[in-house]
Amino acid sequence: MTGSNGHDVTIVDACTRRGEGGSPTAVLADDIALSDSTRRAIVRQAGTSHAAFVDARAGTTPTVRFFTAQGELTNCGHGTIAAQAFLLHRRRAREHRARQRTGGRTFDTTAIRRDDGIEVWFDQGTVELQGCAAAGLDGILAALGIRPDDMATDDSPCVASPGTPRLLLPVAALPTLLSMRPDLRRLAAECRRLGYLGCFVYTLSPTRGAAAARMFAPAIGVGEDIVNANSTGCLAAHLFATHRDSSIEVEQGHTAGRPSSVFATATATREGISARVGGMATIRSGSNGAASGEAP
Template sequence: MGSIQATVVDACTRDGRGGSPTTVVIDDATLTDDERHAIASTAGTSHTAFVDTSAADAPAVRFFTTKGELTNCGHGIIAARAVLLHRSGATQHHGHQRTGNRTFAITATRRHDGIEVWFDQGIIALRDCAGAATSGIIAALGLTPNDVIANDLRIASPGTPRLLVPVRHRRTLLAMRPDFARLAAECRRLGYLGCFTYALSPTARTADARMFAPAIGVDEDIANANSAGCLAAHLMDTSRNGGIEVHQGDMLGRPSSVFATATQTRNGIVARIGGVARHQLRHGSRRTT
């Protein structure tokens, strides 16, 4: 028997409220993957971050949902770094984090309404997507071809591909009722993590968005920070405006905000992602066998 330290953090809050509840577990590396999966399945949140602090200069973080391990999780990174800063008692931290085979530069800063975290997402690979190739996904989302801006359909990948789906009108976006079973099958068939649907504001400085990823066990994400970075990269690629604030979670009663900026480099478009995390009251130890 052993105990684990688990904290629930609201990641990517908006104006001090909402955000995506994310479980953060301080992992001493003795847990097996089956135990991590079991913890994630019973945590009561959509994502669980397991933090190995044995390398203090660059802690390793792994992410699990009820379906299994993810290669990355943007709002999970924000939640994990908020917990580490809180535990340290410091007011600010500049450092690195390891996830999978990548190391991210991270900044975390205390503020009155939580802890603000920014991380470098790295290069975003973008490619066009013909509307005909995604007709099944559009239908599974509960949309018609006239609801989307077909010329702006893009496949974006910071490591795992997802489909960016521009919806013409915010009211259409908010009214969406996907067929999750069909959408999961279509995403698996095409190799997508999920679908990031969004409607830009007239200034293209903010966007309302909804992320559907039933193929990985998350029908709808309250916040999807990596997809916000992908959207910033797409905007940089098409309009040279690489800054965006993405609002999600309103339909789930958990308003969230993710900030993303994209920059063109000689190696490709890179993105930086930010959000504010706030600790929930419930936390403590759990027993494992």
């Protein structure tokens, strides 16, 4: 679609589940002459929570910047999946193994055209993990509207950072997760006070290697994120560190009516625990109007 500002914007549904749902993400070729205020305005006009601005000049590693209507993000997992699907689609290729530069880091990416969309994986890098002090948890739980006895007894809250810290919060039961109605203003204040991007609340499935989750990030202007791929990578790192699983599929987006899936694997490296994150993407609208599952 072409907005009133004259910029061609492609809407990519990132992290779809069985070809449906996913997080609508605006993707467009970046113009270095754009001001950051214009980039924020483009996000508002697109009506998405995030936008990826892709600078893919010939002969260079694509640089991708991510914005919400409130400001720039250091990185964005589902935005990376959307950006790499956009690049594969624009190149009319079947498969592309490349690199992306975001937030001062350059990392490997893979995009492959499948029958039901474009499968994208990226190297999230090292995830730093640390425990969460009980004293800092009371305000978060109150803002989320849950009680200490709603928490999982076989898991513990964890602060995880692939570059920006967020709280991973395990609850015992799926109904608790789905019924949460946080006080977003209070949660934003608590997250800012503690230095968290947001809260990734999850419950592990009885099925090994599966979970459901919701991400609340009002401190950066996103009340509830339909999908948060980076937090899924963080969860994979946490589960690996606590000797549970090395890979995970996390279902998200159900409360928004947009069922979504993110995949992640974790491994030990010299630098620490590293994660790789993946998901499916569909090109929903754009200047050429084609769908990502179509042959080039």
